[in-house]
Amino acid sequence: MLQLFENILVIAAHPDDEVLGVGGTIPKLVKMGKKVDVLVFTDGSSTQYSNDNAILESKFGEAKRANDILGTTLLPREDFPDMRLDTVAHADKNIALGNIISKGGYDTVFVQDRTDINKDHNELFESTLVSCRPYPGQKVKHLLSYYVNSSTEWGNMLKKKPFNPNIFIDISDTIEDKLNAMAEYKTELRDYPHPRSLDGIRNSAKYFGNMVGMQYAEPFHLVFSK
Template identity: 25%
Template sequence: MKNKILMVAVHPDDETLGCGGTLLKHKKNGDEIHWLICTTIEKSHKYYEKREKEIEEVTEQYCFDSVHNLRLKTMQLDEYSMSELIGQISKVINEVKPTIIYLPFKGDVHSDHRKIFEASYSCTKSFRYPFVKKIYMIETLSETEFAPSTKEDSFIPNVFVDISEQMDKKLEIMKIFESEIEEHPFPRSIKNIKALATLRGATAGCEYAESFVLLKEIS
């Protein structure tokens, strides 16, 4: 049975940082992959046109089956009520009807990530969204590792996906987001992305891996 995957990206590039290799693997296995981008920069921003072109190119690279862009104001999600966010996300989830959802980590230091997680997770109740069978949280460099070092906020993965065959492609796609990458020790550097994948791969017994927290599985 093929799956329908919905990746909830708070910002464009979260999908590649957190589960780019896994999305490529889903596509290779014949699954549908869908991209929900939650926020956008202002049209007056100097990178706006460039970012729109980057999104188009990334869409082509992954061969997404659909892309949904809520165009919420980045770093200003506090301006939206939770019911408004839930309503917009729920509309997309009901349209895609995913069997698997990837969400930001609930403890990410970025407030946008935490708010989108809360709103998205509210849209996974089995009696309202019976098609959702698995829910994962992703690990996003520059956000997840800066969460408070407490038991409640620490990212403790329990699912690992071997992306050794997809790693080069993941890095190629990440390089499309030119303005988001800088040299090491900047968190979103190619070196750090490879280092994290190497670490997770060592845990999983492979060269490169992505890791996730499984929140729910219904079988």
């Protein structure tokens, strides 16, 4: 399926989501000659670290280094409030995201799944649906949602509709790229057995790979493909 993708946007509510969800698939796409941009939609730290500009700059420095490893272009960050996307008017998020997607001319978009326990992820998924809906002239042909360690598994346990992957990408040859990129997110990395530890991320990729006869895989839900 990766052969169908040419101009790709990975949407992340927070810096590190793109690595957790798509960090093994991205370098596969880049090595195939595909163009991959990453958009971080929130300021990344305003709620957790109020008025701490040093943390904010540190997180986006980490994001730049991580995405350099993956081979992506990190788009200029948006300044929507971290952990408070539900306080922003739906139309405002739709307009901002729609403008970015339209300007970029993307044919493929990845975004966090709606089943996550994280409300920012839910809000961003809903706005992505609006921005990518298939209307005449819409350039987006493929929309996929992705799994985020320490968010999606809790949604699976606590929500009526769990994450239901129907696409699995073999990342056996890029798992180290994913882990090396995540290692740059020192403000987000945790010690094992936290699911956002390097061992936890490896185990998750192994679990999804074992489901479909691969050593390591990333799971996605194909929302639509046309």
